[in-house]
Amino acid sequence: MKPVLIVDDEAHMAEALSEAVKRCGLLPTVMNSPVDALLKLNLLDYSLILTDMKMPKMDGLEFLKEIRKRGVFVPVIVITGYGTVENAVEAMKLGAADYLMKPFSFEALKSVIERIMPSEDTDLVAAAPVMKKLVAMVKEVAASDITVLLTGESGTGKEVIARHIHKHSLRSSAAFVAINCAAISESLLESELFGHEKGAFTGASEKRIGKFELANKGTLLLDEVSEMAFQLQAKLLRAIQEREVDRIGGKAPIPVDTRIIATTNKDLLQEVKAGRFREDLFYRLNVFPIRIPPLRERKEDIAPLAEFFIAKLSAKMGRGYSMSPEFSRYLQQRQWNGNVRELENFIYRTVVIAKSETLLPPEDEFEYKTEEPRETPGGTVKDMERELILSTLEETGWNKTKAAEKLGLSVRTIRNKLKEYDLDKKDD
Ligand SMILES: Nc1ncnc2c1ncn2[C@@H]1O[C@H](COP(=O)(O)OP(=O)(O)OP(=O)(O)O)[C@@H](O)[C@H]1O
Ligand SMILES: [Mg+2]
Structure with a gap:
């Protein structure tokens, strides 16, 4: 459920908005003062901000200005009183995504929210021939229950593809659960994956259901699987082979029906040869390998991806950003070692500092230089x-x-x- 921040000094109005937001399937948080919201919350945690216009100390317009000043691009809907069109216009100029004029119906609120936050799960751009082929193949793979190993450099879209597979599979109504094997320590990873019983070890004050079980009937994404400790790899192999998991401290194994998708940006076979990855597990995971090419091998995707990110940001900001011909040319020529993620971040930064809605290439390239990812040092x-x-x-x-x-x-x-x-x- 996406979190929505509601800022309104009038308690009954805030309460009504909160109920409406819940009915839209979103998770409301209410603040009665914009000043408090700015001080106490991390606004980036929210997918949407709904704010009243007329409030003491700081009004909705000032609040909106402060939000944008902090480079926070969360879409903002401003609620204005009857007959204050000027304020609404001003709010749109300042980058509100939309406004609502009191009194408004639940349906009006709902349709504005749906326009700004379309159910954006698995939006996938694929224009280059290699990507079109890949997506077609992914659809077929999705229908079967086969284990998929996704390889590709950082930021190429491995998680996006994994979600796409889940969405187009017979498991789509069950959960898609992701776990990053590189981010946490071995012992923590084991309990995250398989769960533990209460009192299984010091600190296990509550029973925990592991991600394998949470993904029962659904899909489990094992992100950066190459980073999993050798010992734990054996347990993972067992879970996959036997289709059951052992909670830490549990008495009996629990049957699970979970589809596995794994990702790696290392050459897994190389890891096997180096003795860091179990060969038997490799063959269990490498049933259907899919390599996602880096952006430099599918330059036809650059412009459509850029259009896609620009459209998304425009919707959030209530603007109509577009690319100048120079900007498109620049994108085409620039190096994207961080792949789609770098392109997305670049568009984001460009929009933040853009002086007009027609985007231009950077004047000062240095400002835009991103840190090269460590695996692919840029220089010689x-x-x-x-x-x-x-x-x-x-x-x-x-x-x-x-x-x-x-x-x-x-x-x-x-x-x-x-x-x-x-x-x-x-x-x-
Ligand atoms: N084909 C695509 N269409 C639209 N957006 C994409 C596409 N590919 C990637 N993205 C976007 O680019 C970003 C990076 O994608 P993703 O997280 O899937 O990459 P990754 O390969 O898992 O990266 P990492 O190796 O760093 O985990 C995300 O914000 C994602 O939404
Ligand atoms: Mg990823």
Whole structure:
């Protein structure tokens, strides 16, 4: 259930809105003061903000301004009193997603909410021929109950595809549960996966149902499965093979009917060869491998993806952002080592600082430089060497003897390198 923040100083109005929001299948939180909302809440936690216009201390317009000033792009619906059209217009200018004029019906509220927050689960853009083929294949795979192994660089859309498979499977009415095997410690991961009984270990004050069980009749996504500890891999194998799980401290195994999808951005076979991943588990997971290509191998997807993200942001902001030809060209030429995620973040940042609704390429590329993902360092070894030498010189106040010592190089090498970088004038 998506969380919605309601800000209204009048208690009965807030209560009525809260009821209406619940009826829309959303999770309301009520604040009676915008100042408190700004101080006490992380506004990014909400999928939507509904605010009254007329409030003491800070009105709805100021509240909206403050929200946007913080770079928070959560859609805001402003509720205005009868006959205050100017305020509504002003709110739209400031980036409200929409407004409602009092009095309004439940249906009016509901339709505004539905327009702003379409059930956006598994929106999938696939324009490049390779992706079209992939999506077609995914649909077929979805219908069967086969175990899928998704590989691909960071940010290529592995989770998006996994959700898509679930959505198009016979299991779609049951849960899709994801667990990241890299994010938590081995012992915690075991209890997250398989659950534990009350008192199974120190700190197990309550019984916990594991994700395997939560995904019963549904789909379990094992994200970054290559990172799972070797010991735990054996337990996972058992759960998959026997179709039952052992809660930690449990007396008897519990049968489960869970479809497994695993993802990895490492070469799993390489991990097997290196002795870090169990071969038997590899074959259990690698039943139907799907490789999601990096964005550089499907440049035809760049523009449609950008359009898609821009449309989504426009709907949230009540704006009509569009790409200038230069902007499209720029997107096409730029490197996207962080793949779709980097493109999405880039569009987001561009919209935040855009001065008009027609988006332009950045003036200052440096501002936009994102940290390269560690697995794919952007520069060459030479670049890194240069970086290292220069930063060490910076550190030592350009004392070449000290820098040479630190780097384990001769002073002469450092001098030669500086000549190579055309920085030898800095020598004296
Ligand atoms: N084909 C697509 N259409 C629309 N949005 C996409 C597509 N692929 C990826 N995205 C978006 O890009 C972002 C990254 O996708 P996702 O989280 O699925 O990548 P990932 O491969 O799981 O990355 P990581 O390896 O870092 O976990 C998400 O916000 C997702 O919604
Ligand atoms: Mg992921």
